[in-house]
Amino acid sequence: MTFIQVIDCKTDRTDALNRVMDRWIEATQGRRTATHAIVGQDRADSTHLVEIVEFPSYEEAMRNSRLPETDRIFSEMVALCEGEPTFTDLDIMRDDQLNKLAVRRFFEEVINNRNLDAADELCTADYREHDPSLSSYDLTLAQAKSENREVIEAFEPVATIESLTAEGDMVCARVSFKSRHVGTYQGMEATGRDVSGTGHATFRCQGGKLAESWWNVDDLGMLQQIGAVDMP
Known part of the structure; x- marks a missing residue:
């Protein structure tokens, strides 16, 4: 304790x-x-x-x-x-690290429960998402929801938070995920293959909501596992 x-x-x-x-x-x-x-x-x-x-x-x-x-x-x-x-x-009787709670809720509701509309409540109106795997490294909340919908529907991922580190208004999450390729992704039909991997995401919090995020997920490993990319 x-x-x-x-x-x-x-x-x-x-x-x-x-x-x-x-x-x-x-x-x-x-x-x-x-x-x-x-x-x-x-x-x-x-x-x-x-x-x-x-x-x-x-x-x-x-x-x-x-x-x-x-x-x-x-x-x-x-x-x-x-x-x-x-x-x-x-x-310590209670230790409510509120920004960490906001990040945990995002992973549980938006990703694991596949409820992208929950992001409207969990994120600020001017939320920005930065992810090199998306069409731009600076997306609005509406754009991020639209592009991430394809990923979530194609793989139905379940994320596990391995660790959370908070400092000031920033929270860094180290995650692992398990999923299955059950839908079309970037033009590739479902293969039914199991996919797993790891990633990091850093969030800036504001007023108890997520205001900005930076993502780094093993997309290459995912593409290899579904046979979209061959490695020597």
């Missing part, structure tokens, strides 16, 4: 504190168990800082605290603060 540690302190020596944190990051490279750290400064009181550090689990956080560099850097941090920092340990 993800574990969060919140460190609350007061100091007017923020530059010096930043240098201390930089030294800890450098000194613990390859051994620290912390995966994400954020430092926030109180708008109402510039001397009030809050650091939020994320760990895979409480046990990993305890391993991190036992590193000699952690103890040494903490002593340096205390020397820069007004009084001793306070710690709050949090077990």
Whole structure:
């Protein structure tokens, strides 16, 4: 279970504190168990800082605290603060990464349920799609739906999200898919052959909807599997 540690302190020596944190990051490279750290400064009181550090689990956080560099850097941090920092340990009860949820819903409803019209709700009105396998690398939502309809009807794909990575308003999906060539695709009649492959898609989210996407799917592998392309 993800574990969060919140460190609350007061100091007017923020530059010096930043240098201390930089030294800890450098000194613990390859051994620290912390995966994400954020430092926030109180708008109402510039001397009030809050650091939020994320760990895979409480046990990993305890391993991190036992590193000699952690103890040494903490002593340096205390020397820069007004009084001793306070710690709050949090077990995560909920972690709603909303942009990831929007991407998962797109794959489930539009691709796996083959409901292209669901994209009207899931995407912004000015959505743009970039995919080298389509007629243009910059398609509107209506154009993307029209061109992707042929792919979905010809192969009836089922996509599995292998991993999702989110940063800011961007979400990157690593996917695998299984399908069967059951309809005409680019003039080639159905072969009934099973097709599988992998791909990546990156989405830009806006207001809980998908505003832009970039796709990279193994189209060559798909064409080989249905016999449209011969490879030496």
